[in-house]
Amino acid sequence: MDEILGQVLRNAVWERLDMLSELANRADAPSLLSVARSELPRLTEGWRAMLAAHEPDEKGNCPACSSRWRQQKAPCSVWQAAYEHLVAGGLAPTPQPARHATRTRATHPGRLATGTR
Numbered sequence: 808m809d810e811i812l813g814q815v816l817r818n819a820v821w822e823r824l825d826m827l828s829e830l831a832n833r834a835d836a837p838s839l840l841s842v843a844r845s846e847l848p849r850l851t852e853g854w855r856a857m858l859a860a861h862e863p864d865e866k867g868n869c870p871a872c873s874s875r876w877r878q879q880k881a882p883c884s885v886w887q888a889a890y891e892h893l894v895a896g897g898l899a900p901t902p903q904p905a906r907h908a909t910r911t912r913a914t915h916p917g918r919l920a921t922g923t924r
Contacts, residue, residue, distance in 0.1 A: 854889060861885040 830842050860871045863881035872879035882890075 854893070857885060858889055 827842070827846060830839065834842065861869050861881075861883050864870050866878075867881050868878045869881050869883035869885070872883040872885070
């Protein structure tokens with residue numbers, strides 16, 4: 808049951824991200840402004856919550872990425888991705904790849920292919 812729920816949650820998140828990307832690429836200016844006002848605060852709070860879970864502990868390890876047997880030094884991959892997408896990536900936007908109706912694990916790791924959207 809947990810595996811099914813996890814897959815449902817992951818698919819819902821991927822679909823939401825796809826929808827926001829589509830809006831960013833195709834919406835008219837008034838619609839885009841409306842979406843930005845409602846979604847940017849949600850996205851920034853989501854990033855903050857995720858990054859807070861990956862704040863280094865007193866030993867400089869990421870508690871979320873570390874295990875009992877293997878410690879992950881900070882900055883972990885989550886902080887590296889945040890920097891890449893929020894700071895460095897903001898300097899030189901890259902074109903978005905074309906979206907396909909069928910998703911594969913290669914497109915979104917951990918996501919099952921969905922023949923429809």
